[in-house]
Amino acid sequence: xxxxxxxxxxxxxxxxxxxxxxxxxxxxxxxxxxxxxxxxxxxxxxxxxxxxxxxxxxxxxxxxxxxxxxxxxxxxxxxxxxxxxxxxxxxxxxxxxxxxxxxxxxxxxxxxxxxxxxxxxxxxxxxxxxxxxxxxxxxxxxxxxxxxxxxxxxxxxxxxxxxxxxxxxxxxxxxxxxxxxxxx
Numbered sequence: 046x047x048x049x050x051x052x053x054x055x056x057x058x059x060x061x062x063x064x065x066x067x068x069x070x071x072x073x074x075x076x077x078x079x080x081x082x083x084x085x086x087x088x089x090x091x092x093x094x095x096x097x098x099x100x101x102x103x104x105x106x107x108x109x110x111x112x113x114x115x116x117x118x119x120x121x122x123x124x125x126x127x128x129x130x131x132x133x134x135x136x137x138x139x140x141x142x143x144x145x146x147x148x149x150x151x152x153x154x155x156x157x158x159x160x161x162x163x164x165x166x167x168x169x170x171x172x173x174x175x176x177x178x179x180x181x182x183x184x185x186x187x188x189x190x191x192x193x194x195x196x197x198x199x200x201x202x203x204x205x206x207x208x209x210x211x212x213x214x215x216x217x218x219x220x221x222x223x224x225x226x227x228x229x
Contacts, residue, residue, distance in 0.1 A: 050085065053078035 053074050058064070 048081075050078040050082035053081060 056074060058067075058070060060067075
């Protein structure tokens with residue numbers, strides 16, 4: 046049985062012999078009706094608060110689900126970015142190692158070319174030194190020969206210019222004069 050505060054206020058009891066005091070019963074029913082009405086208002090307010098809180102709780106749960114989904118997505122995205130960055134770093138390292146290997150090969154080739162050039166220049170230097178030494182020796186020999194020739198010519202001139210002790214026959218005298226003219 047649902048009794049409203051209005052039912053409590055409008056309720057009338059029959060009179061009986063030796064019954065309750067009507068005024069007391071009426072004032073008690075009015076007080077009970079007021080308290081009951083107040084309890085119903087509070088209950089209604091509490092129901093509305095519960096509905097609001099349930100709505101807010103559902104919204105918070107939905108936000109929590111969205112946040113969790115966002116966090117999971119962000120974590121996956123971060124993992125993907127990290128994995129891509131690692132792959133990119135490995136690729137860059139491989140390319141750098143390849144370039145450095147190629148550069149080392151080129152450098153080694155240039156070093157070998159330079160070393161061959163140096164070796165070739167050393168051989169040319171030795172050849173030039175040998176040629177110069179041979180030229181110097183040849184010039185020295187030539188100089189010695191020229192000096193010896195000058196000494197012999199000087200001896201011959203000295204001999205040609207000495208006074209003759211004996212008379213030379215006229216046919217030899219013409220040959221000696223000719224010789225002096227050619228040498229002198």
